[in-house]
Amino acid sequence: MFKYIKNDLPASIVVFFVALPLCLGIALASGAPLFSGLIAGIIGGIVVGALSGSQIGVSGPAAGLAAIVLTAIGTLGGYQNFLVAVVLGGIIQLIFGFLKAGIIAYYFPSSVIKGMLTGIGIIIILKQIPHFFGYDADPEGDWAFFQVDGENTFSEIINSINFISPGATLIAVVALAILILWGQVLTKKSKIFELIQGPLVAVVIGIVYYSLTQGNGTWGISQEHLVSVPVPDSFDSFLGFFSFPNFSAISNPEVWITGFTIALVASLETLLCVEATDKLDPEKRTTPTNRELRAQGVGNMLSGLVGGLPVTQVIVRSSANIQSGGKTKASAIIHGFFLLGSVILIPTLLNKIPLSVLAAILFIVGFKLAKPSLFKTMYQAGWKQFVPFAVTVVGIVFTDLLVGISLGLGVGIVVVLIKSYQNSHFLHIEDKSNGAHKIKMTLAEEVTFFNKGAILKELDSLPENSYLELDVRKTRFLDNDIVEILEDFSNKAKNRNIDIKIISEKGEIENPDSYIEFFNLRPKKSA
Structure with missing residues (x-):
């Protein structure tokens, strides 16, 4: 696991800086204690990272569950009752893993997964624009278009124009320049710049800037524009940050419904992320999805037991890990230990990091996910991929992750149906003499009820006095609905003086008495 520590250690530092504000922001957006987000991040890094089969995926609290958590805390009568649902959700995920439900991940089209990555990249950029300029009214981790404060993504950007913080903006611009210079120039000059990551330098400069300008009315950075980690006064107060589930609420049916909802949504988000990160992985490794579900189940059980938010594998941290050169799961595990150590040892120092600097880091992550060249590539791949x-x-940007994925998947299914309609058969007019038409119709390898409309349309358009050769030698599956269409058409054919010859593996037959009987007598390997 530590073979590539020179790659994984710098990557874990970047993931740590990306994860820290997101853990806190998602907790805030969820209406949960701030420390609950950090607990989920620590468990997602250390526990899930160790158990998972993914080499580059990173787990933690997910923005996609924030709305569910916010509603459930109120519905279930408190956060401790909600934690019972998190534990149950973890158990259900374990069951999903043992039932091999992870296969669902392989049924999402590549175009939808690429759209997911691009949509998330655009959202990251749009959501970080206000933070970049020092407007932090909306918490980090609120990725939905309609936000918890009643605004939407674009209105929040417009509002930020009236609340620009000069100090936060200045250090954000400096940080962004450092990151671009580091990535495009310095890393190519010397190996030392590969070991010391640009984001770490940007964060250090941000802390120094805040310390030097403290108290400056114009160029200083006020407290609300900084990371806000809970700071314990003593070991006892640190233990007080933890919450524990109230298992007396387990008899409440709403708790079980919430637990199942968490398991279902968290599993789906995880599987989507696994599919996406596997596509981003330069090594093109394949994550065992059932093992991933079991790892997430254990993670959610532990997170719920000690007061943490639900955990999933998350694309923002995973993509930051990949883009920073992470090679193995060591980077995810180390980032978890960084989170743990920092909240215990240096919470005061963390609270000097400007959010605008972290926004600059996320700008780079978002741009790498949503490169303009990808739109051109997908367009050139044809409408079946591009649509x-x-x-x-568009669905992800203007709604949320799961709705956007559902819309893309729905359109993908419609595209498949359209192509299935178009490719059900091949029709060829071979001869046209003395007013007679000799027509050959070759059916596809698989013909289902989706093809009923196309075949029925062709049959009804055949002219009178025609001779139809129906070639089914290549057909390996013929739906009973299609056979019934042929049965019904045989009566129409007699009235229109149309003769029909079927060419099959068994031989040729003209105007069979019963199409249903004929096709049922075909060899079992065929339809």
Whole structure:
């Protein structure tokens, strides 16, 4: 696991700086204690990272569950009752893993997964614009279009124009320049710049800037524009940050419904993220999805037992890990230990990090996910790839992750149906003499009820006095609905003086008495 520590250690530092504000922001957006987000981040890094089969995926609290958590805390009568649902959700995820439900991940089209990555990249950039300029009214981790404060993504950007903080903006611009210079120039000059990551330098400069300008009315950075980690006064107060589930609420049916909802949504988000990160992985490794579900189940059980938010594998941290050169799961585990150590040892120092600097880091992550060249590539791949891709991107930006994925998947299914309709058969007019038409119709390898409309349309358009050769030698599955269409058409054919010859593996037959009987007598390997 530590073979690539020179790659994984710098990557874990970047993931740590990305994860820290997100853990706190998602907790705030969820209406949960701030420390609960950190607990979920620590467990997602250390426990899930160790148990998972993913080499580059990073787990932690997920923005996609924030709305569910916010509603459930109120519905269930408190955070401790909600924690019971988190534990139950983890148990249900374990069951999903043992039932091999992870196979669901392989049924999402590539165009939808690419659209998901691009949509998330665009959202990261849009959501970080206000933070970049020092407007932090909306918490980090609120990724939905309609936000918890009643605003939406674009209105929040417009509002930020009236609340620009000069100091936060200045250090954000400096940090962004450092990151671009580091990535485009310095890392190519010397190996030392590969070991010391640009984001770490940007954060250090941000802390120094805040310390030097403290008290300056114009160029200083006020407290609300900094990271806000809970600071314990003593060991006892640190233990007081933890919450424990109230298992007396387990008899409440609402707790079980919430637990199942958490398990279902968290599993789906995890599987989508696994599919996406595997595509981003330069090594093109494949994550065992059932093992991932079991790892997430254990993580959620432990997180619920000690007061943490639900955990999933998350694309923002995973993509930051990949882009920073992470090679193995060591980077995810080390980032978890960084989170743990920092909240115990240096919470005061963490609270000097400007959020605008972290926004600059996330700008780079978002841009790498949503490169303009990808739109051109998908467009050149044809409309069957581009339309589901574009719908997924727009859906994610203007709604949320799961709705956007659902819209893209729905459009992808419609595209498949359209192509299935178009490719059900091949029709060829071979001869046209003395007013007679000799027509050959070759059916596809698989013909289902989706193809009923196309085949029925062709049959009804055949002219009178025609001779139809129906070639089914390549057909390996013929739906009973299609056979019934042929049965019904045989009566119409007699009235229109149309003769039909079927060419099959068994031989040829003209105007069979019963199509249903004929096709049922075909060899079992065929339809």
